[in-house]
């Protein structure tokens with residue numbers, strides 16, 4: 001039986017400017033294009049998991065404004081259960097994103113409604129948390145809410161996947177409840193205080209996370225793929241080579257795809273290849289959610 005997926009996290013409206021290069025502090029440059037797109041790490045992961053075959057419920061707060069209402073409509077169109085998204089009296093989260101000609105970006109997020117996501121939102125979904133559910137979280141909503149959600153999910157028998165982005169510290173006693181963690185190198189360094197420069201420092205860092213009680217550590221390495229560490233696998237997986245246009249949200253697509261494939265009971269190694277393929281495909285198009293592929297495109 002397929003497991004249901006519950007994504008708990010942020011929903012933003014992304015305002016994206018493309019330019020030849022990123023501006024320096026105090027500098028004005030002329031851009032080449034502007035567009036608006038649905039974003040937010042939670043929402044991107046929920047949409048990716050749903051487009052890639054998962055049965056997804058998204059728990060989030062958006063503003064009772066045009067941005068928030070449009071976001072809910074687009075999540076519904078992506079096949080997501082939106083019954084646990086609340087409209088609140090604080091503006092929808094916003095992300096200002098600059099993308100350069102090499103597909104690199106820099107992002108400033110103003111959390112707005114995301115900062116109101118609280119224990120009450122988690123209590124509302126508690127009955128859905130059981131051994132037939134996978135809970136996927138990130139760190140773009142209040143950390144107390146993430147920590148509470150992880151403890152509730154684990155106590156109720158759910159599998160917990162944590163994408164610790166954007167990087168910030170999390171209580172040790174909560175980390176022990178995580179089944180799968182998916183940091184990038186910066187996040188890995190923050191969580192372990194180890195600077196990863198080669199395979200031996202990578203192993204040292206991932207072993208610190210295993211010692212905290214986390215069974216599976218997947219370190220995402222951008223265009224290089226990922227490093228996977230479990231009790232039986234210690235292996236680099238490479239990503240398909242593609243012409244990148246915009247890398248915004250690629251990590252989110254990886255997490256959504258990983259969760260969707262695992263929810264269908266697919267083997268772990270197939271799941272990693274699938275997630276890398278989905279993330280690589282997404283960087284060939286502009287925009288966070290615009291670029292998330294459908295299952296049929298992979």
Ligand code: RIB
Nearest residue numbers: 012039040041095249288
């Ligand atoms: O991971 C990419 C996302 O980060 C963007 O969609 C933006 O909203 C920020 O949350």
